[in-house]
Amino acid sequence: MSSFWLDKHLTQWQSAIANDHKPQAVIVSGQAGMGKHEFLNVVVANLMCRKVTDGHCGNCQNCTLQKQNHHPDVQLVEPDKNVIKVKMIRELTEFFTSTPHCSDYKIAVINQADCMNVAAANALLKVLEEPPSRGILFLVTAHKHQLMPTIRSRCIAIDIAVNQTEKAALPAWLQQNSGVSAEHSVQDALLLSDYQPKTALNLLAEKHLLDFEGYIDELYAAFTAQKPVTQVAKYLLENMHSTSWPLLQRYYLQLAKSVLGQKSHEVLPDHPLNLLIKKSPKVVHIIMKVTELTQLFMLNLQTQIKAQLLLEAMLLEIKSELNQRS
DSSP states (O other), X not given: OOSGGGHHHHHHHHHHHHXXXXXXXXXXXXXXXXXXXXXXXXXXXXXXXXSOSSSOOSOSHHHHHHHTTOOTTEXXXXXXXXXXXXXXXXXXXXXXXXXXXXXXXXXXXXXXGGXXXXXXXXXXXXXXXXXXXXXXXXXXXSOGGGSOHHHHTTSEEEEOOOOHHXXXXXXXXXXXXXXXXXXXXXXXXXXXXXXXXXXXXXXXXXXXXXXXXXXXXXXXXXXXTSSOHHHHHHHHHHHOOTTHHHHHHHXXXXXXXXXXXXXXXXXXXXXHHHHHHHXXXXXXXXXXXXXXXXXXXXXXXXXXXXXXXXXXXXXXXXXXXXXXXX
8 A cells, every 4th residue: 555554454454354353343543634544445445356355456346336436335424514314324224234236245434423413323323233244334533532432332443543663754755755855844744734644745745835834924924013913814714724723733832842842843943933932931821822722713713703803813812922021
């Protein structure tokens, strides 16, 4: 697999299948950007193929149907407006009642399984209590802890993660796959993504790291009165995606680690905003305050509160803190 950190998980899975330890329910968990779906696509393809026992041929009828997402023995459940409803799970139950059409298994995948409402979770629990003999259920989630404990206890868990050895190999992998050779940019992408390989690759390959530096430029302009706070707030709301705000939090976190002498790599170390914050006599307090306000803004971004006014108030408070010299 091109995503080398997934190899250990795939080897573990293939070993279990080879020893006839096929589980009937599996939770595939991991942060966004870890490659959960890539891993699962390979697992499902391997299970569907009837020509190859330790992988998939990619050419048989089953493999072709699977690649086209038209396989009759595979069913995908996706949230509807961020909710998985009981009707969807009941349809899944009906899917499992029939025998496989042209495969050895019937496979169901529930994406964002943590989005199940209570009724849906209870309905799924009944399926798990009497699992179909030739069925396999995969629950994919970035928030495993939000699943009911009774559901978790009836599934085996595959937690997609990067170990320390793999972390050390990620910079070279990113340079090769993104076309970006600058070591500082690669390191910035890894830190801002919290070592989520796919997220880091997207930051580099799609030039989102440059966009992020532009957001930092705007913040600096607001805090130093080079631009009106209202103008900067409007720009950030129009240009920053929901996935950009966690990056901002990690930027501040790395700055705090650097200030506290933890020998941590500082993101954009020469940026004037870094220097401005570090000049403050209350630098740690400032960073903690900024992180707290950013978290508050992220929580309210999805509500009906007017985001423009909320962001303006946040920027003004940070600006005021930075202007205090004692």
